Every structure is written in structure tokens, then in C-alpha cells.
Amino acid sequence: MKWLLIAIIVASTSVGEVLQAIGMRRHGEIRDFRPGALGRAAGALARNLVVIGSVVAMAVSFFAYLGLLTFCDLSFAVPVTAVTYVIETVLAKYVLKERVNWLRWVGAAIVLGGVTLVSL
Amino acid sequence: MRNKTWACAVVVVLAQVLGNFFLKRGMPADLPSPLSYITVLFRPWVALGVTLLIVWLLSRMTLLSWADLSYVLPVTSLGYVFVAFLGRWLLDERISATRWAGILLIVAGVALVGGASAPQTWRGSSSGGAS
Numbered sequence: 001m002k003w004l005l006i007a008i009i010v011a012s013t014s015v016g017e018v019l020q021a022i023g024m025r026r027h028g029e030i031r032d033f034r035p036g037a038l039g040r041a042a043g044a045l046a047r048n049l050v051v052i053g054s055v056v057a058m059a060v061s062f063f064a065y066l067g068l069l070t071f072c073d074l075s076f077a078v079p080v081t082a083v084t085y086v087i088e089t090v091l092a093k094y095v096l097k098e099r100v101n102w103l104r105w106v107g108a109a110i111v112l113g114g115v116t117l118v119s120l
Numbered sequence: 121m122r123n124k125t126w127a128c129a130v131v132v133v134l135a136q137v138l139g140n141f142f143l144k145r146g147m148p149a150d151l152p153s154p155l156s157y158i159t160v161l162f163r164p165w166v167a168l169g170v171t172l173l174i175v176w177l178l179s180r181m182t183l184l185s186w187a188d189l190s191y192v193l194p195v196t197s198l199g200y201v202f203v204a205f206l207g208r209w210l211l212d213e214r215i216s217a218t219r220w221a222g223i224l225l226i227v228a229g230v231a232l233v234g235g236a237s238a239p240q241t242w243r244g245s246s247s248g249g250a251s
Contacts, residue, residue, distance in 0.1 A: 024185040045181075058177065063157055066143075070151050074144040075207035075215050075223075082200045082226055098188050103232060107194060110229030117222030 002072065006080060008064040014087045016057030018095055023051035079118040086112045128183045129195050132176060136199040139172030141206045194230045201227050 045051045068077050089108045093100040146165025151157055183192055204223050207213040
């Protein structure tokens with residue numbers, strides 16, 4: 001049950017974050033931080049299907065995380081979900097076509113090692 | 121650009137760390153039915169945690185509108201580490217030596233990735249000027 005919930009959290013978070021990045025790029029940079037302008041930005045984002053998809057994925061992740069928190073330590077539940085970081089670096093490179101240099105790959109590998117130790 | 125990026129990243133990390141802490145603080149030991157997943161959201165600590173996680177989501181989306189995902193992720197994943205310290209100090213969680221080692225490895229990986237490269241916009245640095 002524990003690992004099933006973690007798998008759901010990791011998968012839905014990774015998908016949600018990539019959709020969020022795609023959606024925000026389509027929207028463009030937020031430069032105006034006055035309340036009215038922020039409200040208009042929120043309105044436009046609420047009609048953006050990619051952003052909506054990301055929010056749905058995040059909601060799935062959130063409720064699975066609530067389930068995990070009922071019986072797992074916070075100091076386990078939060079670090080173990082850092083494995084999404086590794087998956088998202090891969091997705092950043094191959095889906096978002098961002099430039100990911102070799103140092104970042106080494107860092108991702110070290111984070112993966114850390115997550116492994118946390119879950120032992 | 122750099123100051124704006126860091127200020128936003130600090131808000132993202134604080135909201136994430138405190139949001140997770142309050143969520144765990146208010147969470148019961150069992151959620152027996154699907155309905156209980158909804159009703160639990162109305163417990164005061166859980167509601168505060170959820171509010172902070174909404175702040176986290178919005179500040180993170182704002183940051184992502186100009187910074188690379190592969191930059192945002194390592195910087196904000198520092199929060200995963202701070203949250204473990206809160207668990208140890210405020211929730212009396214027992215953290216084994218192996219788990220501390222894992223947390224330190226996550227810090228090292230994050231420092232390597234975040235410190236090795238400056239923030240960049242996805243359009244490239246030439247687009248930052250005022251029109």
C-alpha cells in the first residue's frame with residue numbers, strides 16, 4: 001500500500017509539473033504583480049486546458065499524499081517523493097527540450113541515491 | 121531578474137515546508153472512507169496546511185513562467201530537506217543515520233545542480249529588456 005501510494009504520487013506529480021511548465025510557457029511570463037493583472041492572469045490560466053490538466057494531476061497526487069501521511073513519518077514521506085525530481089529532469093530534457101548539462105545529471109543521480117537511502 | 125527569481129524561490133520553499141508540516145500535524149492516523157479524505161480538509165491544522173500548499177502552487181507557477189523547470193526543481197527541492205528537520209524537532213520523528221545520510225545526499229545533489237548554473241529564462245537572456 002505504501003509503495004503503491006508513492007508510485008501514484010510520483011507519477012501524477014511528474015505529469016502535473018510538466019503540464020504546468022508547458023501551460024505557463026504558452027501563457028507567457030508573468031511580469032505585472034498588481035492584483036487586477038494577477039486576477040486576469042488567473043482567469044486566463046483557468047481556461048487553459050493544459051493548466052487544468054496539471055491541476056487535476058496535482059489533485060490526484062495530493063489525495064494520495066494525504067493517504068500516505070496517515071501512516072508514514074513526514075521525514076519519510078516528503079524526501080521519498082523527491083524521486084519525482086529525477087523523473088522530471090528526464091522529462092525536462094526530452095519533453096520540454098530544455099538544455100540539461102552533465103552537472104545537473106550528476107546532481108540528479110546523487111539525489112536518486114539520497115532518496116534510496118531515505119527509503120531503506 | 122536574479123533577485124526576483126530568488127525572492128520567489130524563498131516564498132515557494134517556505135510555503136512548501138510549512139504547508140507539509142501543518143498537514144502532517146493535523147492528519148489523523150486513519151482515513152477509513154473516501155468521504156473522510158474530504159472531511160479531513162476541514163480540520164484547522166490541515167486547512168492551514170492546504171492553504172500554504174495553495175500558496176506554494178501559485179508561487180511556483182509564477183516562478184515557472186520565467187524560469188526553467190530544470191532550474192526550479194533543484195532549488196525548491198531544498199524544501200524536502202528542511203521538512204525533515206521540522207519532522208525531527210517538532211513532530212518527534214526518529215530519523216535513522218541512514219535516512220540522515222540520504223537527506224544529506226539529496227542536499228549535495230541539489231547544491232551541485234543549483235549552484236552549478238545561473239538562473240536562465242527559457243527564451244534566452246536576450247529577451248529580458250524593456251520594450
